[in-house]
Amino acid sequence: MIPLVAAGAVAAATALILAxxxxxxxxxxxxxxxxxxxxxxxxxxxxxxxxxxxxxxxxGRARIVAPExxxxxPGVHAYRAGALEPAxxxxxxxxxxxxxxxxxxxxxxxxxxxxxxxxxxAQRLAPPRPRFPAAPALFCAxxxxxxxxxxxxxxxxxxxxxxxxxxxxxxxxxxxxxASGADSEAAARVxxxxxxxxxxxxxxxxIWTMPREVGEAIAADARLRTAPRYTVAAGGAAYHGGSIxxxxxxxxxxxxxxxxxxxxxxxxxxxASPAVALMASALGSALxxxxxxxxxxxxxxxxxxSRTLAAWAFLTPAAAxxxxxxxxxxxxxxxxxxxxxxxxxxxxxxxxxxxxxxxLSDGAWWSAVGNTAVFTLHVPLAMAVALSLxxxxxxxxxxxxWARLALFLPSITSVVAIAVVxxxxxxxxxxxxxxxLGAIGLGPVAWLSSPDVALVSLMVIxxxxxxxxxxxxxxxxxxxxxxxxxxxxRVDGAGPWQRFRHVTLPGLRHTLFFVLVTSVIxxxxxxxxxYVMTEGGPLGAxxxxxxxxxxxxxxxxxxxxxxxxxxxxxxxxxxxTWLHFRFLERRSAHx
Numbered sequence: 159m160i161p162l163v164a165a166g167a168v169a170a171a172t173a174l175i176l177a178x179x180x181x182x183x184x185x186x187x188x189x190x191x192x193x194x195x196x197x198x199x200x201x202x203x204x205x206x207x208x209x210x211x212x213x214x215x216x217x218g219r220a221r222i223v224a225p226e227x228x229x230x231x232p233g234v235h236a237y238r239a240g241a242l243e244p245a246x247x248x249x250x251x252x253x254x255x256x257x258x259x260x261x262x263x264x265x266x267x268x269x270x271x272x273x274x275x276x277x278x279x280a281q282r283l284a285p286p287r288p289r290f291p292a293a294p295a296l297f298c299a300x301x302x303x304x305x306x307x308x309x310x311x312x313x314x315x316x317x318x319x320x321x322x323x324x325x326x327x328x329x330x331x332x333x334x335x336x337a338s339g340a341d342s343e344a345a346a347r348v349x350x351x352x353x354x355x356x357x358x359x360x361x362x363x364x365i366w367t368m369p370r371e372v373g374e375a376i377a378a379d380a381r382l383r384t385a386p387r388y389t390v391a392a393g394g395a396a397y398h399g400g401s402i403x404x405x406x407x408x409x410x411x412x413x414x415x416x417x418x419x420x421x422x423x424x425x426x427x428x429x430a431s432p433a434v435a436l437m438a439s440a441l442g443s444a445l446x447x448x449x450x451x452x453x454x455x456x457x458x459x460x461x462x463x464s465r466t467l468a469a470w471a472f473l474t475p476a477a478a479x480x481x482x483x484x485x486x487x488x489x490x491x492x493x494x495x496x497x498x499x500x501x502x503x504x505x506x507x508x509x510x511x512x513x514x515x516x517x518l519s520d521g522a523w524w525s526a527v528g529n530t531a532v533f534t535l536h537v538p539l540a541m542a543v544a545l546s547l548x549x550x551x552x553x554x555x556x557x558x559x560w561a562r563l564a565l566f567l568p569s570i571t572s573v574v575a576i577a578v579v580x581x582x583x584x585x586x587x588x589x590x591x592x593x594x595l596g597a598i599g600l601g602p603v604a605w606l607s608s609p610d611v612a613l614v615s616l617m618v619i620x621x622x623x624x625x626x627x628x629x630x631x632x633x634x635x636x637x638x639x640x641x642x643x644x645x646x647x648r649v650d651g652a653g654p655w656q657r658f659r660h661v662t663l664p665g666l667r668h669t670l671f672f673v674l675v676t677s678v679i680x681x682x683x684x685x686x687x688x689y690v691m692t693e694g695g696p697l698g699a700x701x702x703x704x705x706x707x708x709x710x711x712x713x714x715x716x717x718x719x720x721x722x723x724x725x726x727x728x729x730x731x732x733x734x735t736w737l738h739f740r741f742l743e744r745r746s747a748h749x
Contacts, residue, residue, distance in 0.1 A: 160457050161278035164450045168274045168298055171443030172267035172305050178435045179260055179309030183316040186426040187253075190324045191232070193350055195250045197331040199236040200348040202248060206338045212248065215331055219251040258316065263308035270301030281454075288455050295451050299444040306440040313436075314427045321425035325351070325387075325398045328421050336404035342419045345404065349421055356383060356401070356418030368422045369503075372397050376420060383418070390422070394498060394507025397422045429504040434493060438486070495721035502715055513722035523723060525698060526706035527730065529613060533702060534681040536617040541673055543621060544628030545666075548636060549658075551629070562633075566626035573623075577690035580619050581606065606692055609699035616687050616700060624680075628673050635669030636662070675738050682731050703727050 198220055202212045213220050225235060225244040232252065235244035277294055328349035335345040343365070346353030354366035359377040366373060371392040376382045376399065382390060387400045399422040449470075456463040495513055497506045517523055547565060551558050568576060583590050584605035592602040605615045639662065647657045663670075685704040688694060694701035694709070707727070711720035 160450065160454050161274075161281040164294070164298075164447055164454075165271065165274040165278040167443075167447050167450050168301065169267075169271040171302065171439070171446065172270055175302065175305050175309055175436060175439045175443065176260060176263055176267060178432055178439050179263065179313045182313045182426075182430050182432040182435075183320060186317055186320045186430045189426075189430075190320055190327075191250065191252060193324065194327055195232070195234040195248060197327065197348055197350055198248050198250065199234045200350070201331055201335055202236040202246065203238060204335055204338055204340055204344065204348065205239070207335070211334050211338065215327075215334055216250060219253070221249045221251075222246050223249060258312075260309045260312035263305045263312060266301060266304040266308055270298065270305070273297060273301070288458075291451050291454055295444075295448050298447045302440040302443045306436040310431075310433055310436050313432050317427040317430060318425060321398050321423060321427060324426075325400055325421065325423045328423065329400045329402055332419060332421060333402045333404075336402070336419070342404065345419060346421060351421040351423050353422075354420050356420065359383070359420070368420070369393065369397075372399075372422050376422075393503075393505060394509065395424060395428050395505035398425050399423070424505050428506075434490070438489075491721045491724060494717055495725055497718050499718040499721070500715050501717065506718075509718060513718050514726070516719065517722060517726060522698070522701070523703075523706060526701045526703045527727075529699070529701055530682055530684070530703040532613060533617055533620070533684060534678055536620050537674065537677045537681055540621040540624050540677065541628060541670070544625040544673075545632050547625060547629045548632035549662075552633065552636060562626075562629070565629055568623045569627035573686035574690055576619070576623060577687050581691045584615060607696050609697045612692055612696060612699050616684075616691065619687060620681070620684070624677065628677070631673055632666065632669060635666045639665035671738070675735055678734055678738070679731055682727065682734075 194216060198212050198215055201207055201215060202209070202222070209222050212222060222236075223246065225247050227247060233247055233249040236246045236248050237243075238245045274294065274297075277297075328351040332345040332349040332353075335348040336342075340348065342353070342355045346367070352366075352368035352372075354368050354373050354376075355364075358364035358366045359373050369392065372390060375390045375392045379390075382388050382399070383401075385401065387398075390397050390399050399420060401418050401420045403418055453463060453466065456466055494506075496509060496511070498509050498513075499506045551562050551565075584592075586592065586602060586604055586607055589605070591605060595602060604611055606612050643661045643665070644657055647661050652660065683704055684702055685708065688700050688702050688705045689708070692700040694705050703723070704727070707720045707723045710723060711717050
């Protein structure tokens with residue numbers, strides 16, 4: 159039964175990979191069709207354009223009807239200049255282009271399914287083996303990789319063809335607009351593509367909308383200046399481009415005598431590539447089939463098989479959440495860190511380790527890491543305070559219980575609420591802290607506006623926030639120390655300090671190690687206090703690593719750099735944790 163399930167899983171997984179690959183060209187075609195309809199409407203709205211020109215733009219696939227007669231099928235409303243109500247509805251019929259299929263990928267998928275089916279048939283005749291079938295698992299992984307690679311190559315070819323047709327339509331729309339008397343900017347606006355006139359390519363201060371590096375690449379190559387169609391590489395991505403010569407008798411904008419109009423288009427193979435989805439599908443499929451094959455050695459033991467399946471059934475929801483919301487985003491962030499990734503740029507060219515190399519010379523980033531390391535110095539102080547409070551509040555009296563509750567409340571209170579209250583308390587002008595200092599004759603302190611004091615203020619607040627939680631953990635550790643150890647120490651004449659040094663601390667060694675490691679990791683992840691109270695200031699004195707990553711991603715929109723910083727921070731935290739395990743835990747184990 160299990161070999162048949164594995165063979166079925168292979169067939170389903172390869173079908174999923176093929177479906178993911180086929181979906182990318184479909185989405186690109188829909189986008190191109192929408193852009194064609196929009197270009198037809200923009201052309202219709204130009205003065206001097208006849209309806210026949212709009213129909214000719216779409217090769218007879220457009221019908222111009224009254225606004226009330228359309229609006230239910232594919233098409234777009236068209237307006238006249240200054241009108242609030244649509245003047246017409248341009249109904250657009252889909253292209254009659256043939257649809258291809260990834261036959262090479264399908265062949266690999268068929269061979270994989272047949273191979274697994276043959277293996278499953280052989281397993282029904284052979285006795286079950288008490289070990290994991292590594293060969294079939296490796297075979298499935300190779301099949302999934304081949305199907306994904308072949309499907310990606312097919313999808314790229316399809317997307318390139320759709321990109322070429324999109325550019326051709328844009329050039330044709332601009333040419334018709336120019337023939338109707340539109341200037342370069344108006345013609346490019348009809349095409350809906352980034353543009354530049356031939357003269358503007360030599361003058362960076364002129365108006366043009368194509369990416370600067372693309373214009374510079376075109377200007378640097380004399381052949382591209384006059385080529386009707388070309389491909390230009392810029393910024394790690396390939397742009398489809400073309401040029402048309404507008405009629406010389408058209409109205410010419412002042413200072414724009416050049417008649418050549420260049421249009422570029424970042425191909426769908428760059429913006430709609432299914433590479434990430436195919437890779438994720440192949441990896442997920444390999445993992446799924448490996449899990450199914452893992453059950454094969456248990457086939458001869460029905461009870462063990464049923465227990466394993468029951469355990470997996472209970473683990474599946476939590477594992478799915480981890481994969482979707484933890485491991486998936488982690489792998490995706492690693493993928494982003496290897497690319498130039500920006501929300502405002504549809505191209506995400508591969509950068510390799512360039513983002514990581516750039517961090518080596520990024521002084522602002524290493525300054526943020528240094529501030530984070532300094533902030534982490536509050537951890538030993540917080541632990542000392544928390545241990546002292548745990549020793550002082552070990553009794554069960556009512557007043558002690560209320561004191562423990564009051565100390566623990568900051569640990570469960572919203573970080574934002576705490577930051578807002580402390581920001582008010584430490585305000586330079588009206589904060590209660592400076593008012594209290596003024597009442598006793600001391601001058602005000604720039605708690606949050608001085609580069610020398612701001613980070614220390616945050617460290618003190620950090621201590622206040624975590625001591626309650628650490629105190630509770632230490633009290634649990636103290637309760638686990640046998641009382642007879644203290645009685646034996648008293649009999650031997652040990653005083654309070656000797657009992658603390660030789661009984662309490664050794665008994666708390668695992669608790670101390672746990673609190674130290676988790677606190678160091680938490681301090682490296684500090685964000686809320688900085689974001690609400692100082693925003694990294696003053697003069698970058700509180701710019702910690704996580705806040706720096708946040709700004710790099712969501713303010714400067716450099717997600718590739720931010721992802722690389724995140725992985726570097728992960729490496730720093732991992733190294734610090736490993737050192738703790740390597741030296742502290744092993745030393746305490748031999749103590």
